[in-house]
Amino acid sequence: MLSIQNITKTFGKRTALSQVSFAFDKKVYGLVGANGAGKTTLLRCILQLYRVKDGEVLWNGKSVARDRSFLNQVGYLPQQFGLYKELRVREALALLANEKGVPKQDTDERIAACLALVHLSDRADSKVGELSGGMVRRLGIAQTLLNEPQLLIFDEPTAGLDPEERVRFQNIITNIKKDRTVILSTHIVADIQAVCDEVLMLGEGKLLFHGTVRDMTEQARGKVFLAKQADMTGSDVFIVKTEEKDGEVTLRYLAPENRGGSPCEPTTEDGYLCIQKQI
């Protein structure tokens, strides 16, 4: 199992992560937070892409800094992925399988299985450079599975994808998550709701929240209101949505107390914003 203990990471004078600790289980975790919150930094610290001087990353109780075999258990998809554009899909996966130490006799079988899982079998002989953005992302997911890892890490895997591709991605995660720890860094609330068992929220390098999606939604219970702009009082509100109809402006806002409106059922996004804005 993966465990992170008191991870602090600084770049010069800037503290990107501050005393972040968590123990992961075999579940799908959504890692959320504003831009610059430290999500990618945390993932890179786990993957040893960044040197961790303060704190520890443990895999099955052993520090990963001293256990090179840890990376054999990991599949990683970075934010941007587009290697080997001149190679055919099958060749690119063969090269990546080679890099990951997959035995030669198992390579073809693993490639076929991974392509089938991401529905790219019919494009196995296409060049990577000829694939659409969504297909390249699916290829990226396929390469994470080549070495049959126990830990999967995806950094904003659905950014820039159309709704159909996002749904396809969600279905893939549902198919591959069994007996694995999956960490998904994302801004997209719909992805969290669809696939994540638990959510970790970072803010300014600190762990602000961890719990289920439902727990995150409940953080906004009693704090979401709908009101006409004219009826609003007080300024300590966060406006989530503004609607105008027939010249009348209606606001959906978050506030610790009612500021002249009617309470609403909170959404996951409301919960996210309440935690981020400390409402």
Place this chain on the structure above:
Amino acid sequence: MYTKTDIAALLRRYGLHLRALGKHAAIPFLAVNLLLPVLTALCLYKSTNPAEDMREVLSYLRIFLPVCCIWHSIMIMKEYLLGTGSEVLFVCKTRSRLPDALLPFLVMLSNSALLFGGISLFVPNQSANWLHLVGVCCFYFGIATFLLNASRSLTLTLMVVLLYTIAAVLCGDLNVQFFPLYYDTMSLSEADLRLCTAFFFLGALALTLLGEWRAKRNEKYA
């Protein structure tokens, strides 16, 4: 230590890396196996003084061969360091990039040896010059790997390689042509040529190791 399996995997990777370079992977091979032999043949054809004409041959070999030898290495390392999503490669079991860069260099060097072997059939006693040229090629490899690891900039690396080559050619008229200059060494004594050659090999080793150290010393990936 590299096992038989590791070497087989390295060779397979080499083949796929060359395919990944696309059409321009063929350029160094064409240069070494077609362009340079044709130029050499033209220089030596009906030569009345092959030893003297060898000076002409060596002058352009000293420009083309080092660059041809390191071209694939640079392009393969570029993918590791600058490719879109290359973090994936740093999270793989195979961690050291140096063997993947070294193999293409050795292949091109061996290919160049065939050319030089052919030349030696017509102009014997060139072993000292050949060894010196191998040293220069190794030095180029050291420069390229050091700069790529330290700067992570393909532009900077190619610029330095180009400027170094130009500087060496422009300084070719100087009476002293000692390390790191290399363009016209015919004026050197045999002892100085040997010393110079040793410096090129040592320089290559130092730069390569410095590049590896620099890569590890920086943030591992960023």
